Amino acid sequence: MPRNSLNAGRVERLLVLPFRKSLEISFQSIRARFFRSFITTMTLVLAVSFLAFVSITNDIANGMLDSGKAEFRQQLIRSGYDLDEEDSRADSSPKQRWLIILSLLVCAVGIINAQLMAVTERFREIGTMKCLGALDRFILRLFLLEAGMQGLVGSAVGALGGGFFALLNGFWHFGSAVVPYLPWTDFSFSLLIAIGTGCTLSLLGVIYPAVVAARMQPVEAMRAEQ
Amino acid sequence: METLHSVVRVSNVTKTFRMGKNELRALKGIDLEIRAGEYISIMGPSGSGKSTLFNMIGGLDKPSSGKVYIDEVDIAQLDAYELAWLRCRKIGYIFQTFNLIQVMTALENVTLPMIFAGVNNDTAVDKGIRLLEMVGLGDRFRHKPSELSGGQQQRVAVARSLANDPSIILADEPTGNLDLSTGEEIITLLKKLSRETGVTIISATHDFKMLNVSDRVIWIRDGLVDKIEDRKDLSISIGQIGDRT
Ligand SMILES: Nc1ncnc2c1ncn2[C@@H]1O[C@H](COP(=O)(O)OP(=O)(O)O)[C@@H](O)[C@H]1O
Ligand SMILES: [Mg+2]
Numbered sequence: 001m002p003r004n005s006l007n008a009g010r011v012e013r014l015l016v017l018p019f020r021k022s023l024e025i026s027f028q029s030i031r032a033r034f035f036r037s038f039i040t041t042m043t044l045v046l047a048v049s050f051l052a053f054v055s056i057t058n059d060i061a062n063g064m065l066d067s068g069k070a071e072f073r074q075q076l077i078r079s080g081y082d083l084d085e086e087d088s089r090a091d092s093s094p095k096q097r098w099l100i101i102l103s104l105l106v107c108a109v110g111i112i113n114a115q116l117m118a119v120t121e122r123f124r125e126i127g128t129m130k131c132l133g134a135l136d137r138f139i140l141r142l143f144l145l146e147a148g149m150q151g152l153v154g155s156a157v158g159a160l161g162g163g164f165f166a167l168l169n170g171f172w173h174f175g176s177a178v179v180p181y182l183p184w185t186d187f188s189f190s191l192l193i194a195i196g197t198g199c200t201l202s203l204l205g206v207i208y209p210a211v212v213a214a215r216m217q218p219v220e221a222m223r224a225e226q
Numbered sequence: 227m228e229t230l231h232s233v234v235r236v237s238n239v240t241k242t243f244r245m246g247k248n249e250l251r252a253l254k255g256i257d258l259e260i261r262a263g264e265y266i267s268i269m270g271p272s273g274s275g276k277s278t279l280f281n282m283i284g285g286l287d288k289p290s291s292g293k294v295y296i297d298e299v300d301i302a303q304l305d306a307y308e309l310a311w312l313r314c315r316k317i318g319y320i321f322q323t324f325n326l327i328q329v330m331t332a333l334e335n336v337t338l339p340m341i342f343a344g345v346n347n348d349t350a351v352d353k354g355i356r357l358l359e360m361v362g363l364g365d366r367f368r369h370k371p372s373e374l375s376g377g378q379q380q381r382v383a384v385a386r387s388l389a390n391d392p393s394i395i396l397a398d399e400p401t402g403n404l405d406l407s408t409g410e411e412i413i414t415l416l417k418k419l420s421r422e423t424g425v426t427i428i429s430a431t432h433d434f435k436m437l438n439v440s441d442r443v444i445w446i447r448d449g450l451v452d453k454i455e456d457r458k459d460l461s462i463s464i465g466q467i468g469d470r471t
Contacts (some may be wrong), residue, residue, distance in 0.1 A: 131286060
């Protein structure tokens with residue numbers, strides 16, 4: 001404490017809270033506000049499951065094409081894939097890509113909106129924590145951890161759900177003949193990408209509200225109506 | 227008697243709020259010196275600037291001009307970590323609206339400042355239970371604030387304010403949201419604390435029940451110190467005070 005060397009020992013610097021403790025507090029905070037967290041996460045679940053559905057449906061189609069069987073190619077064309085003679089990949093159509101981008105955008109806006117509301121509701125709590133000695137970075141970390149956990153769980157549920165329906169849809173259209181040709185490695189990649197996208201969205205959505213909340217003066221925060 | 231150092235010193239503090247084109251001078255130059263161990267009441271009508279002064283002393287807001295010293299340290303000079311340390315270890319806050327964290331139990335509310343101070347969990351829990359017992363809530367520590375009455379919530383807040391053995395307890399209208407008898411209980415509790423632990427208590431209030439327990443009363447009017455009375459002077463004019471309520 002060189003700054004106050006004249007009054008040595010009177011004012012010290014606050015320690016930074018251990019990570020595990022922050023994790024505990026944010027986990028508890030999600031649990032205590034389960035309904036609110038659930039709503040925030042639902043948007044994410046839907047968008048991620050759509051993303052996973054589309055990419056895993058494509059993975060199935062590619063697995064069928066790779067098998068080299070002519071009847072699979074016919075079935076795919078009948079089910080709506082736009083395949084030329086020489087095409088060896090069934091990529092998502094521009095329309096599908098648009099839909100995905102659009103759904104992710106809608107989801108991002110939805111998350112920012114939900115998080116803004118969730119953070120605003122907690123201004124008073126934030127102000128109180130700051131009075132008790134919480135540092136800005138602790139508040140920020142709390143919200144990022146919460147969003148990270150929500151993102152992880154939400155996108156995992158979404159990705160698995162989307163993948164499951166894509167498989168169901170595949171069997172429905174092509175029958176059990178496709179089973180030997182399912183590209184499981186591609187599936188796991190698609191799931192990972194969907195989960196990663198979901199987590200990123202969740203974190204991106206919370207950054208702005210969390211920074212605003214973290215930088216508030218305790219009095220401003222506590223003046224806010226609860 | 228030993229010379230008591232001033233634990234809080236306020237030097238010519240002003241605070242001006244700007245709202246659009248209007249300026250509101252909530253504090254117009256306050257000078258105060260508060261010695262360690264005193265029980266101080268800051269009295270004044272609503273809107274006189276008590277809460278604004280409370281926020282300045284507590285390091286929750288910055289004065290427009292003037293200085294606030296806590297233990298002779300100018301708090302405007304502190305960086306974020308030092309300020310957080312001050313709020314966490316040196317000062318305990320009690321608010322009119324209790325300001326407990328709704329999603330946490332009584333015990334968790336009391337241990338939170340200790341966790342921020344780096345105390346390990348078991349020690350914090352032990353001390354939290356002891357503090358809750360001391361304020362008479364030994365059987366309620368698993369309850370959430372919403373399951374407690376106003377008076378009980380304020381007791382939790384009192385216990386929380388003591389978590390890190392602060393040298394100052396700042397209370398802004400601690401009885402403002404309580405009925406008469408519950409308010410009195412809180413006042414008695416604060417007085418007991420001040421006597422037993424020697425903590426300095428500074429309480430903004432317009433509750434005249436506070437007068438009896440205060441060592442000094444600072445009367446504030448329109449953002450200025452109107453007068454400062456010692457208790458012995460107060461007891462002379464206690465009849466008048468009764469009239470004023
Ligand atoms: N954040 C603020 N913005 C504008 N005016 C404020 C603010 N806080 C307090 N005031 C004004 O400052 C004056 C003093 O307020 P306050 O300190 O809350 O009084 P008290 O606590 O004695 O009732 C009041 O006129 C109030 O309206
Ligand atoms: Mg007030």
